[in-house]
Amino acid sequence: MAARWTACLAALLALLPPLAHAQSKSELLDRLVRAYPDALSAHDDTTITWRDGTVMPVDDGVSGKSFDQMLRNASILDQMRQPYPSGPSAPPTQNVDPGRFRNEAFFKKMYGDCNTAEVRRNLVTITWLPRSWGKPVQVTRVNGVAERLKQVSAEIEALDPALRAAAFPIAGVLSCRAVADTGRMSMHGYAAAIDLNLKVSDYWLWARKGEGKGESKGKTIPYKNRMPREIVDIFERHGFIWGGKWYHYDTMHFEYRPELLEQ
Ligand SMILES: [Zn+2]
Numbered sequence: 001m002a003a004r005w006t007a008c009l010a011a012l013l014a015l016l017p018p019l020a021h022a023q024s025k026s027e028l029l030d031r032l033v034r035a036y037p038d039a040l041s042a043h044d045d046t047t048i049t050w051r052d053g054t055v056m057p058v059d060d061g062v063s064g065k066s067f068d069q070m071l072r073n074a075s076i077l078d079q080m081r082q083p084y085p086s087g088p089s090a091p092p093t094q095n096v097d098p099g100r101f102r103n104e105a106f107f108k109k110m111y112g113d114c115n116t117a118e119v120r121r122n123l124v125t126i127t128w129l130p131r132s133w134g135k136p137v138q139v140t141r142v143n144g145v146a147e148r149l150k151q152v153s154a155e156i157e158a159l160d161p162a163l164r165a166a167a168f169p170i171a172g173v174l175s176c177r178a179v180a181d182t183g184r185m186s187m188h189g190y191a192a193a194i195d196l197n198l199k200v201s202d203y204w205l206w207a208r209k210g211e212g213k214g215e216s217k218g219k220t221i222p223y224k225n226r227m228p229r230e231i232v233d234i235f236e237r238h239g240f241i242w243g244g245k246w247y248h249y250d251t252m253h254f255e256y257r258p259e260l261l262e263q
Contacts, residue, residue: 023083056106171197193256
């Protein structure tokens with residue numbers, strides 16, 4: 001009897017979405033401070049402290065936010081609410097978008113505002129895939145992003161040519177624009193994200209093309225991906241998350257979010 005109950009419970013648990021290792025608020029904030037050592041110095045239960053002395057609240061006191069509210073108005077803690085699965089993983093389940101909740105004040109403070117000269121001041125030029133493509137790209141030097149991308153580029157160069165082809169020509173880095181469905185600044189606005197070869201990319205909104213407004217409501221988005229895992233692994237090792245691990249997927253997109261990768 002007990003064995004039957006155990007089997008029954010196991011079957012029930014298998015139906016639930018995978019429960020990531022639940023982390024306490026303090027563990028999440030420890031990770032955040034560790035992930036940005038140049039920018040952050042400390043945290044307590046309610047705030048983070050930047051190296052220049054700026055103090056920011058980690059919570060906005062709004063509980064029970066919907067998915068859409070989190071996309072539009074994420075607190076610093078909301079940013080880390082959905083754990084990012086590094087390494088091989090199954091296609092994301094509905095509304096699992098780890099990394100798409102971003103607190104705009106946090107990232108503006110970190111990288112600057114692209115509507116002013118702040119972001120431009122920190123741009124440096126690197127050569128993307130010097131042997132295979134060799135074009136200059138401007139990326140931020142904040143948090144060592146430029147240096148990390150140079151290492152990513154060198155590791156991609158060592159891959160088989162058939163895999164490497166997905167990494168160039170790049171579709172873009174700096175773009176001062178909001179994300180289509182959130183109205184919030186994209187990580188491209190900070191020059192801390194890179195889009196690879198458009199020709200092998202899949203994007204959830206393209207999968208919705210041709211559907212009438214309303215028609216897509218509640219309908220599952222079919223998952224698609226052609227980005228090689230080898231490229232994803234390289235980016236993740238250097239602190240970049242991949243848009244292919246989002247239910248609202250964007251498979252050419254990588255952004256620097258070490259707080260979601262650091263163990
Ligand atoms: Zn992108």
